[in-house]
Amino acid sequence: MLRASVAAEAAGVPSVSLVCEGFERQASATARGLGFDGLPLAVLRGHVDAQTTAEMVAAVIEHTVPQVIAGLTTPIPDASEHDDEPSALDVAVRGSLDEVQREFVQRGWTDGHPVVPPTRDRVEAFIAPSGHDPWRILGTARPSGRDITVWSVAVNGVMAGCRPDDLPVLLAIAEVFADPEYGVEHSGNTTGADTLVVLNGPVVGDLGFNHGPGALREGAAPNTSVGRWVRLFQRNVCGFTADEHDKGTFGNSTRVVLAEDEAALAEIGWPNVATDLGGTPGGDAVSVVRINGGLIVGSVFGATPDEVLPYLADGLVRVTGWELTHVYGLGQGHYRPLLVLSPLLARVFARAGWSKADVRDGLFRHARITAQRFEQYIGEWSNLTAGRRTLVDLAEAGLVPPVFAESADPARLVPIVTSPDHFVVAVAGDPNRANAYVMSNDGQHGWWTTASVDRGYSTDLMCSIDNRDACG
Amino acid sequence: MEPQFAVVWPKSPRGVQRRRPATRLATLGGARIGFVWDYMFRGEEIFPVIAAELTARFPGLEVVGYDTFGNIHGPDEASLVEAMPGTLDEHSIDAVVVGNGC
Numbered sequence: 001m002l003r004a005s006v007a008a009e010a011a012g013v014p015s016v017s018l019v020c021e022g023f024e025r026q027a028s029a030t031a032r033g034l035g036f037d038g039l040p041l042a043v044l045r046g047h048v049d050a051q052t053t054a055e056m057v058a059a060v061i062e063h064t065v066p067q068v069i070a071g072l073t074t075p076i077p078d079a080s081e082h083d084d085e086p087s088a089l090d091v092a093v094r095g096s097l098d099e100v101q102r103e104f105v106q107r108g109w110t111d112g113h114p115v116v117p118p119t120r121d122r123v124e125a126f127i128a129p130s131g132h133d134p135w136r137i138l139g140t141a142r143p144s145g146r147d148i149t150v151w152s153v154a155v156n157g158v159m160a161g162c163r164p165d166d167l168p169v170l171l172a173i174a175e176v177f178a179d180p181e182y183g184v185e186h187s188g189n190t191t192g193a194d195t196l197v198v199l200n201g202p203v204v205g206d207l208g209f210n211h212g213p214g215a216l217r218e219g220a221a222p223n224t225s226v227g228r229w230v231r232l233f234q235r236n237v238c239g240f241t242a243d244e245h246d247k248g249t250f251g252n253s254t255r256v257v258l259a260e261d262e263a264a265l266a267e268i269g270w271p272n273v274a275t276d277l278g279g280t281p282g283g284d285a286v287s288v289v290r291i292n293g294g295l296i297v298g299s300v301f302g303a304t305p306d307e308v309l310p311y312l313a314d315g316l317v318r319v320t321g322w323e324l325t326h327v328y329g330l331g332q333g334h335y336r337p338l339l340v341l342s343p344l345l346a347r348v349f350a351r352a353g354w355s356k357a358d359v360r361d362g363l364f365r366h367a368r369i370t371a372q373r374f375e376q377y378i379g380e381w382s383n384l385t386a387g388r389r390t391l392v393d394l395a396e397a398g399l400v401p402p403v404f405a406e407s408a409d410p411a412r413l414v415p416i417v418t419s420p421d422h423f424v425v426a427v428a429g430d431p432n433r434a435n436a437y438v439m440s441n442d443g444q445h446g447w448w449t450t451a452s453v454d455r456g457y458s459t460d461l462m463c464s465i466d467n468r469d470a471c472g
Numbered sequence: 473m474e475p476q477f478a479v480v481w482p483k484s485p486r487g488v489q490r491r492r493p494a495t496r497l498a499t500l501g502g503a504r505i506g507f508v509w510d511y512m513f514r515g516e517e518i519f520p521v522i523a524a525e526l527t528a529r530f531p532g533l534e535v536v537g538y539d540t541f542g543n544i545h546g547p548d549e550a551s552l553v554e555a556m557p558g559t560l561d562e563h564s565i566d567a568v569v570v571g572n573g574c
Contacts, residue, residue: 011557018571145488
């Protein structure tokens with residue numbers, strides 16, 4: 001929303017932005033990240049979704065309208081020109097290990113766990129083997145407006161306990177965060193999804209990422225530390241702390257990296273997630289997405305696809321609720337949940353000759369709910385589809401595919417995604433167990449985005465840390 | 473003596489250039505006010521209340537409704553925001569009220 005206000009201001013048209021109570025700080029920080037300090041806000045008292053119409057109207061007239069008028073007519077004072085922020089090479093904290101930890105906690109620079117102190121020597125040693133220019137800017141971190149530099153990636157990598165070998169993986173994830181299609185600026189939205197990284201390619205084995213038993217659990221060093229880096233980087237560089245951009249009502253624990261079982265995939269002839277999402281087959285890649293939540297589909301019983309498919313589809317339905325507003329409402333065709341099959345379950349399909357596309361087609365046929373329930377999720381219980389349009393209305397307007405409106409019967413079954421390929425299927429976990437994991441994604445608020453991991457020695461520089469001008 | 477650490481800053485400089493906000497209006501009387509909405513959080517109820525209050529208080533004030541600007545949250549956000557300067561110009565908008573962040 002602030003992006004529209006900023007577009008108007010940049011065009012010379014004054015704006016005032018309506019925000020619910022409690023959003024003032026985040027709105028101001030977002031505007032600052034877009035280059036505008038002090039843009040006026042008009043506050044909607046309380047939260048409009050929890051008010052009667054009479055309560056809401058009274059509050060708007062008494063409180064909000066005067067702020068609208070003031071915001072459009074009261075001159076905005078000049079903002080301070082100086083942030084008083086350190087530069088990258090300044091010593092920000094000096095002290096013993098305990099003193100550093102205390103200071104980092106106090107300044108909000110950690111995730112609550114102790115960090116490896118990012119001394120200049122450590123950061124330089126972290127970057128040096130890659131040959132990267134530490135000052136290369138990969139893009140802008142939204143919503144903070146801070147530069148995403150190799151240096152900032154590395155500082156947080158040191159803090160998270162990553163190894164120098166992990167830097168190419170971190171840079172690939174940072175590249176996704178710099179990509180507007182991903183939408184990192186939504187990472188502090190109120191529903192509180194958190195980022196998941198799926199890792200593919202030879203890098204999984206080469207760097208010792210766990211793809212087997214205990215996948216998705218802390219314990220394997222690279223999966224855990226790279227997952228932790230995501231949290232630290234989003235806090236420190238993107239600005240997702242409670243005093244800036246994090247408005248998550250709840251939240252999830254940091255998600256460890258999900259590495260796929262590349263050997264199992266090769267054995268059954270299925271492409272991995274990165275290839276499904278457009279990555280180069282056989283290449284190293286990260287695929288990044290924001291996940292609302294997940295659940296286990298446990299003890300799947302059956303030796304044929306027809307026997308196991310209904311239970312897996314049921315899991316996808318059970319993990320899906322208000323997320324259907326990403327089918328239409330908050331998004332349009334942006335619901336793309338993840339099914340993680342254990343290698344054993346994947347083989348049940350493969351030995352029957354099913355490709356991954358066949359699995360997705362089967363899920364599309366089986367993972368269905370009644371149209372009435374679908375419409376309750378998107379328009380009645382959540383009020384996120386303006387006008388509470390029915391699926392028939394939306395199909396007639398061409399906003400959802402015809403499969404959602406094959407009749408007007410509210411008891412008819414409709415899919416939970418707009419096409420079979422919107423089910424993302426991964427293979428990981430204990431190879432000898434018949435369990436699966438399903439996860440719901442947060443639509444465009446962290447949209448599935450893939451980037452290659454370049455592990456080659458960089459030719460973008462051999463420049464001195466001290467001499468930024470020499471770094472191109 | 474306990475080891476001492478000199479650690480660097482984990483943030484990164486703000487690369488975005490600061491800009492001056494637009495000049496505010498001297499009065500809303502006679503102004504054309506655009507309503508820009510993200511199609512969430514009861515804007516269809518809130519904007520008519522604001523419109524009624526503003527038009528009652530400021531003679532000659534005109535409101536240009538949110539349908540003109542499209543849904544600024546969702547799949548068309550980027551294109552609509554990019555087109556915003558042209559849309560504002562096309563409709564001779566003097567100021568905008570943008571909502572709702574909740």
